[in-house]
Amino acid sequence: MKKKTIGAILKTGVILALVVCFATVAWAEKLSIKGSTTVLPIAQKAAEEFMKIYPDINVSVSGGGSGNGIKAIIDGTTDIADSSRFIKQKEVAMSVENGVYPVPFAVARDCIVPVVHPSNHIDDLSLKQLRKIYQGKIRNWEAVGGPDLEIVAISRDTSSGTYEVWEDIVMEGARVYPGALLQASNGAVAQAVAKNKYAIGYIGLSYLNKELKALTVDGEAASIENAIAYPVSRELFMFTKGWPTGKTMKFINYVLHPNKGQKIVSEVGYVPLY
Amino acid sequence: MMRSRQIKEILIRYVFFLLAFISIAILAMILFFLVREGVPVFDEVSVKNFFLGKYWYPTADPPDFGILPLILASLMVTGISAAISIPLGVMTAIYLAEIATPRVKEVAKPMVEMLASLPSVVIGFFGMVVVAPFLQDVFEIPTGLNLLNASLMLAFMSVPTITTISEDAIASVAPELKEASLALGATHWESIIRVIMPASLSGVSTGIILGMSRAIGETMVVLMVAGGAAMIPGSVFDPCRPMPASIAAEMAEAPFRSEHYYALFAIGLVLFIFTLMFNFIADYISHKHRQVGAATL
Numbered sequence: 302m303k304k305k306t307i308g309a310i311l312k313t314g315v316i317l318a319l320v321v322c323f324a325t326v327a328w329a330e331k332l333s334i335k336g337s338t339t340v341l342p343i344a345q346k347a348a349e350e351f352m353k354i355y356p357d358i359n360v361s362v363s364g365g366g367s368g369n370g371i372k373a374i375i376d377g378t379t380d381i382a383d384s385s386r387f388i389k390q391k392e393v394a395m396s397v398e399n400g401v402y403p404v405p406f407a408v409a410r411d412c413i414v415p416v417v418h419p420s421n422h423i424d425d426l427s428l429k430q431l432r433k434i435y436q437g438k439i440r441n442w443e444a445v446g447g448p449d450l451e452i453v454a455i456s457r458d459t460s461s462g463t464y465e466v467w468e469d470i471v472m473e474g475a476r477v478y479p480g481a482l483l484q485a486s487n488g489a490v491a492q493a494v495a496k497n498k499y500a501i502g503y504i505g506l507s508y509l510n511k512e513l514k515a516l517t518v519d520g521e522a523a524s525i526e527n528a529i530a531y532p533v534s535r536e537l538f539m540f541t542k543g544w545p546t547g548k549t550m551k552f553i554n555y556v557l558h559p560n561k562g563q564k565i566v567s568e569v570g571y572v573p574l575y
Numbered sequence: 576m577m578r579s580r581q582i583k584e585i586l587i588r589y590v591f592f593l594l595a596f597i598s599i600a601i602l603a604m605i606l607f608f609l610v611r612e613g614v615p616v617f618d619e620v621s622v623k624n625f626f627l628g629k630y631w632y633p634t635a636d637p638p639d640f641g642i643l644p645l646i647l648a649s650l651m652v653t654g655i656s657a658a659i660s661i662p663l664g665v666m667t668a669i670y671l672a673e674i675a676t677p678r679v680k681e682v683a684k685p686m687v688e689m690l691a692s693l694p695s696v697v698i699g700f701f702g703m704v705v706v707a708p709f710l711q712d713v714f715e716i717p718t719g720l721n722l723l724n725a726s727l728m729l730a731f732m733s734v735p736t737i738t739t740i741s742e743d744a745i746a747s748v749a750p751e752l753k754e755a756s757l758a759l760g761a762t763h764w765e766s767i768i769r770v771i772m773p774a775s776l777s778g779v780s781t782g783i784i785l786g787m788s789r790a791i792g793e794t795m796v797v798l799m800v801a802g803g804a805a806m807i808p809g810s811v812f813d814p815c816r817p818m819p820a821s822i823a824a825e826m827a828e829a830p831f832r833s834e835h836y837y838a839l840f841a842i843g844l845v846l847f848i849f850t851l852m853f854n855f856i857a858d859y860i861s862h863k864h865r866q867v868g869a870a871t872l
Contacts, residue, residue, distance in 0.1 A: 459635075479631075479644070482803055497707075
């Protein structure tokens, strides 16, 4: 009796697996997208809508980070790489070695916003003040017009795209001091700042919520409307293997279309480019 | 009939050999991979600067690859968590094996073991959302994401390992030893401390070491609650960045086969050597203090 049941389960399993295999082969071309978790919401939503229009293309989206996405382009294991930074010289060299020519498409703009605990009455910091705070030169909120509390600076791990933008624009190459706390994701920074009245952190525009107070930088507020004037912003990219053709081209066209993909970009909290 | 049974026997032996061989082969391949991807970092940075450098700025230009703060953070977190979890775990084990009534034991032991089945991300989240604000308020410190918080959470995680293995060791001490001790007029407490504990020392130590090696290798918890500052911690209230947290936080974004990537693998190698050492120590103690028979004590 028992043997029979196991046999039956095995058979059903094998048949199901075969059916699934045939179904995917017969039904859909595959398009795989991989990379930055910052770009992930755009890619995810765009893929869902895209598959409604092109049911014969099966889009699979995964995260893993900008570095991993570009690595996958170099290895040829993905069709499109999401990245929150531009490709590095070294990575270009490596892909050319592999016979791959990565082509960048800017798909959106992201603003990185300094945030503090809502109980903090500071509203604005200059780029210079931000830099000094993250260099560990300003250690007390009083020095920038706030309450007499120690500053707990929360930064992102050094290889995240968000950190690189912060390092470029705010730090201007200076180092974040070793005593700054490091969190591994936008969500973790938001969580840590919301729970700590001493803290300052920085996150992507789409991660703002009611438990955080967004600061203006040099008097400019971070918002979708004000993205060009706001100083701490960056472009988000999708990279393809060579100039895109076929299914890849269809997808890129979809993402860049002002009424389709770019609408999704603003829905998920980033700034559309077209 | 006879023949087919023999063939079956041989077949089974080979299948088992193959399975055992596969797991060893996989371990060897992982080690090979770690070495291959980790060692090239020493082309960029000297061994001394790597292990004794005080600054970890892997993406700066020029980069600094000093992992001393990370090693110290790992050791301190493990040490403090051991200082909490060893007394807690061993005493719980003594209570369960010697003092608790069978009914209490029936309920309490599975509950302690259940603690081991809590996913580490849940413990990390608990530490971040509940323990961190609590520590911050109680000690009036700027951040609750610090060495102490990480140690507490890791202690939570190693207690079940220590308790389960110690309890088994204590419970398996030959009953005649305890009976002899009681018959000679020793109290229950004296019997536990003077007779049962020494007899079960090897098992208890194995439990402690395995608990500690779990703590040093744990990633998610330290990533979430240790604070992540790559500095040499000056007090238990300072944020710190143990080795696994660094690897987990940075690996996803490190450019493939860059110095940073190699450095992270080298950290993995260091971590592997640490846990390997813990395992060797556990193995050594359990062999050295193995109880051979009641008469030898």
